[in-house]
Amino acid sequence: MFEHDFLALFPEIFLINATIILLIYGVVFSTSKKYDYPPLVCNVSWLGLLSVLITILLLASSTPLTVANLFYNNLIIDHFTYFCQIFLLVSTASTIVMCLGYFKEESLNAFESIILILLSTCSMLFMISAYDLIAMYLAIELQSLCFYVIAASKRDSEFSTEAGLKYFILGAFSSGILLFGCSMIYGFTGVTNFEELAKIFTGYEITLFGAQSSGIFMGILFIAVGFLFKITAVPFHMWAPDVYEGSPTLVTAFFSIAPKISILANMVRVFIYSFYDPTWQQLFFFCSIASMILGALAAMAQNKVKRLLAYSSIGHVGYLFIGFSCGTIEGIQSLLIGVFIYVLMTINVFAIVLALRQNRFKYIADLGALAKTNPILAITLSITMFSYAGIPPLAGFCSKFYLFFAALGCGAYLLALIGVVTSVISCFYYIRFVKIMYFDTPKKWILYKPMDREKSLLLAITLFLISFFFLYPSPLFLVSHQMALSLCL
């Protein structure tokens, strides 16, 4: 019945099997007295990195099917999911590369967090290719369960425990809201499949006061609220700064990189493909504007690095929602470009945050006089910050440019205007980094340890891409155009 489907799903099957084998390896050997209870975290993270890379190879090279509905329409693969999954796996691999030195420095012997990262990567692969409300909900739930555990994984820190508990309670709440929305949709339409939902909603006017359709409207609203919770858009962002600050830095990096890709891919699939309708557009307009404003204003008062990065990611979610709420092909294309560049910059910043460690790089003021002590790193960080702020000709400028251009193209002038204004405001705190590094002379000079080789390679690659993206952007444009087309046609 499903013999061809297994061929198409081969990378996911490989990744799950590799994860479970790694889990068994870790459990068996870390408790063996014969080998004197070895710390396995380094082995497991290298092996996990290897299995993610092999999954990328499997996905990129040898899939015999490119466009198909799998497993009784529960999953779908097409060009959109193909590129999204490759991108997701690459960003996961770079997160694991970042954390190779982290466990050693922190003397944290928890190979389980690598296992959980791999499991959540599997769930995100499923989430990208989900084509049914049930499959979508299960994938989201698997991902969030992994996240609750790794947010609380540093057990001797109160902040981490608090972050895990807070994330767990609010995440369970948002999952409940999402599930309620799904069941409303199912109750009022009788189908859960995205394709059938798309057929039902074609030309079906969803109004708030329509007698027969208010349930559908409520369902869409609840699903949207659940998603906005997960992606930390503004009215539902309260948990994000606390969780991002409290959890270990490696986990914060993972939280702000990988789930943004998968959840945005799934949202695009649900809202642009299935529920294509102007009703939810206003909701996302509002969320986009509010996220941009709050991300710009609230980050100014922050002194801690991780909190500032959390607010900056909220602001960037607002910018990405510009492309989302346009609902046009150009909007989706600019959204995909924006996600790509956002992930590049975030990988770069978190690699720097993880690399700068004397005791711990916690406050922004700790960066003082980094230009004297470590000039190359200071230049890297300042280029990334300029790119975050959107200074031309760096990559961040390109992404913001295309997002605003898409907003102008569909007539949403207010969005573009507020986007420009807030990105000017947010320049203040991005450039504050540069000012502290180059012009402040601190009372106590902090010398940081040299970083390890893997992180420096990662920094070099991402910095190269950020600074020279403008010279040859056409491959990304072609890819994102194909993704948007395969979604919308």
Added chain:
Amino acid sequence: MILFSVFSSIALVSSVMVIRAKNPVHSVLFFILVFFNTSGLLVLLGLDFFAMIFLVVYVGAIAVLFLFVVMMLNIKIAEIHENVLRYLPVGGIIGVIFLLEIFFIVDNDYIPILPTKLSTTYLTYTVYAEKIQSWTNLETLGNLLYTTYFVLFLVSSLILLVAMIGAIVLTMHKTTQVKRQDVFRQNAIDFKNTIKKIRDI
């Protein structure tokens, strides 16, 4: 019909006992009894899967959790000497509203209140509905879940795996500071040899 009245009357009586019992543990036990009777009612309605889920989720998980909480909090046998009539107006209003809602639902034509009787003496026809091989809810669910939708089943098994890993990761201490008791050695110790006099005073 007898079973229905037995189940519903025990459910009603024990639900009254839930709020009237003085000992909170008894109250939770009556709560479990309510769930047992309601799942019996669900079986009578033909909703076998729901009855099972009711037992597994409510009794197996939630009521046992309540029981644990009640036992851990170590509440003394509560002094319920308060005037019950104090709560009567609010509770009565909520109860009346609830009853009205149920009547609104029952009043709709989803459930025929009176059984319709067709005289079938002078017509001979085939009731195709009886010829259809009908499956119970459980059979249908099993057939779908293990064949067509097995992906979802596998993903849910992964969720359970993550829950297990998470519980172990977050609670098990592998550090050397935790002093564990070696039960075997502890039992094998002879207490006459544990305290020794080393030298004479």
